[in-house]
Amino acid sequence: MSWAFGAALALVLLAALVLVVSIVRPTSLGDRAVAFDALTSLITCGLLIAAAGTGDGLLLEVALVFGLLGFFGSVTVARFIERSGS
Amino acid sequence: MSAVLDGLSAVFAVVGALLTVVAAIGLLRLGDTRSRMHAATKPATLGVLSCAVAAVLQLDSLSDVSKVVVIVVVQFVTVPAGAHMLARAISRSSTDG
Numbered sequence: 001m002s003w004a005f006g007a008a009l010a011l012v013l014l015a016a017l018v019l020v021v022s023i024v025r026p027t028s029l030g031d032r033a034v035a036f037d038a039l040t041s042l043i044t045c046g047l048l049i050a051a052a053g054t055g056d057g058l059l060l061e062v063a064l065v066f067g068l069l070g071f072f073g074s075v076t077v078a079r080f081i082e083r084s085g086s
Numbered sequence: 087m088s089a090v091l092d093g094l095s096a097v098f099a100v101v102g103a104l105l106t107v108v109a110a111i112g113l114l115r116l117g118d119t120r121s122r123m124h125a126a127t128k129p130a131t132l133g134v135l136s137c138a139v140a141a142v143l144q145l146d147s148l149s150d151v152s153k154v155v156v157i158v159v160v161q162f163v164t165v166p167a168g169a170h171m172l173a174r175a176i177s178r179s180s181t182d183g
Contacts (some may be wrong), residue, residue, distance in 0.1 A: 012105035018110035041130035048137035083143035
């Protein structure tokens with residue numbers, strides 16, 4: 001059954017590449033912040049799928065820390081946008 | 087029974103991955119920032135929940151399962167708060183919204 005987790009991870013990787021494209025694309029700062037926010041939750045998704053595929057509990061702690069860091073990152077960017085304009 | 091649980095777990099993992107792909111397509115294709123935010127916050131809750139169910143069905147120790155529960159609770163609290171702050175900042179600072 002591990003091929004299904006591999007396929008799921010490949011789909012998440014594809015989505016992450018698309019999100020990186022939409023971060024690098026020249027749009028407004030708010031659009032990039034939204035794409036960054038989506039990218040962090042997507043990496044949490046990928047870490048959970050990897051934990052399901054390998055049965056490794058250490059990946060769960062990485063996912064927890066990564067989710068919190070993504071939240072702090074998007075709050076910081078939101079404060080910055082609010083203060084300086086897009 | 088174990089094979090059934092493995093199959094269910096794989097189905098949940100693939101559903102979560104497909105939700106992330108849908109969000110990425112939405113971020114590329116939709117027009118303005120609010121529509122993109124609408125597309126981007128779907129995998130942040132439903133996709134993470136689906137992947138977490140997949141992980142819970144595969145992991146067997148209680149400490150790992152409780153870590154997954156903590157991840158889901160933290161994600162469900164922080165993602166709406168972060169998206170709300172981003173939306174407020176964008177709508178206060180930009181002219182297109």
